[in-house]
Amino acid sequence: MADIESFLKDLKMLEIHLPYSVKLIFELKSRFNLKQIHLKELLEIIRADNSEAEIMRAFIYEKIKEYLNACTDCPLHLSDSCTQKVPGEGCLNSPLMLIGEGPGFDEDKLGRPFVGRAGQLLTTILNKLDINRQKVYISNVVKCRPPMNRTPYARETKACSRNLELELTFIAPKVIIALGSVPLNYFKPGSSIMRERGKWIYTRDIWIMPTFHPAYILRQQGKALNKTKWDVWDDFNKALNKVRELCPEYSFN
Ligand code: SF4
Structure with a gap:
């Protein structure tokens, strides 16, 4: 030592x-x-x-x-909206990883990812698929809350990649659900979530399923809400089927 x-x-x-x-x-x-x-x-x-x-x-x-x-690699940790860093959480040997954009108000307050309204919706989706949230690993591209919940700048996602890459190395997921445009662009720069959602990306020996962020679902209304819900449901099912195909022995309960 x-x-x-x-x-x-x-x-x-x-x-x-x-x-x-x-x-x-x-x-x-x-x-x-x-x-x-x-x-x-x-x-x-x-x-x-x-x-x-x-x-x-x-x-x-x-x-x-x-x-x-200990990370001070970008100015986000100095922002008034950031009171603490928010690490990923869950099962370190899960073949399925979910990656969002960054912490919001509730996540910053509690120091845990996906615990606000969007997080509750994510947990509901997982439960409906018979997945125990503790049996997947959930993280974000940036770990400090951006001011006014704005989208992280490219230089911030690049700086924070040191942290996400660490998680990716040791969790070594087989399948990732990329929740929204920021994680999608992390793996496939220049992409549009509207065009790419539901379409597999295979890179670095990982199957990546881009889908809408739960916060986006919460902003929809009427017919658009219904369609968005079904789109996300389909994407989660595709991801789950892929994990079952690649790791049939893994139990999500
Ligand atoms: S957002 Fe990431 S890179 Fe920037 S200070 Fe926070 S932990 Fe470090």
Whole structure:
């Protein structure tokens, strides 16, 4: 442990900023004495159904929060609307990850993603699909609440990619539901959610299903509301069927 700590300190002195995922791989290997193991093997160990893997997942989650809390990579954390960082939450070995745009008022207040009205709607959709919310991993592209809930700027999503990439590395989802335009454009820049929703994107060995953000559903009325609900329902079903095809052994209950 002392070796890795002094190595990381040296890098810091030299102003070399490792991606968080690389930093955590070093720390994990050192902490659990896994020196000769490659990332693929490491991920298999972490995903195992045993108590040691559970301890490792808890260690990883604590590190995700520790790096995030120390993050000053963009000015969003200085905004009056941001009182705390909001990490992703859920099951670290879930094959399904849901990614939204950024925290809103309620999320900022509670320090948890998707807990306001839009979050309650998301939980309802998951429950109707017989998915326990605790059995998926839910996160956002940016982890600090933007002023007046505005859309994060490109430079902010780029800065915060260090945090999202860390989550993506260790959760290694098979399927992602991209909730709205910001996460869609994270994976496929220059896209329109109106054109791309419901169409699979396959990149980085992950199947990505873009759909509307629950907050968008809440803004609809009349016939548009009905259509939007059915569109989102179809998209979630497609994503769930893909997870079942790829990981039939995984239980969402
Ligand atoms: S939004 Fe992301 S990159 Fe910007 S300060 Fe917050 S955690 Fe760091």
